Amino acid sequence: MKNSVKGGIKTGGCAVVGGLVGGPPGFAVGAAIGGIYSWKTSDDFKPLPQILREMPPAQLDKLLKSVMAILVHLKWETVEGLIDYVMKDIPLKKAIIDELKRRVKTLT
Template sequence: MPIVVQDVMQLLCSISEERKMQAAVKHSGKGALVTGAVAFVGGLVGGPPGLAVGGAVGGLLGAWMTSGQFKPVPQILMELPASEQQRLFAEVEAIVRGLDWADAVQLTALVLGSEALQQQLLALVVNYVSKELRAEIRYED
């Protein structure tokens, strides 16, 4: 049976939703910029002590700004451009090629019934999100 990209994306979404996966793209550049800017202003206003205080305050502000920006992985997967979805599709196709299924629901049921397939597809999603999107993964409790 030919595999449809949307079926595969739905499968990946189902698996990552079941595990309650979330991801946050790291915005370390933005945090560093804020830290540097506040340290600079502190140095201008208060000299060396102002630089130290500005660096500390800027670091805290930068950390606060960049934390807690987690989104559900299924949402991230569905928002991917078509070219990236096609890339994931090709990798998933190699894993599920031997399965016999008629639609996305049946494919999902087959995969959810196999711990080995789930682990392979989860590893694929985690690898893609962490390496390609440079995001941090967490599992909601």
């Protein structure tokens, strides 16, 4: 998450400078240049799906059990229904994201 914020700041900063120098087209050019710069300077960045794929099976099992403990009180029939419910329930979504952060942070 820290590297995503750094990349966003670099990209946003370049977009602002581009906008100041070149007006509306400068925003696009600055954002593109900032995005490329962020990408090239972020060697240690791993997206969440990659972290989950590389997670040891025991840690992945702990993550699954901890998230399922949060969801245990819900009644759902399809994954789409569960996702829709979680996305609309802000405290529930925050609890799941916090648990995911907590489990992933121990690996990095």
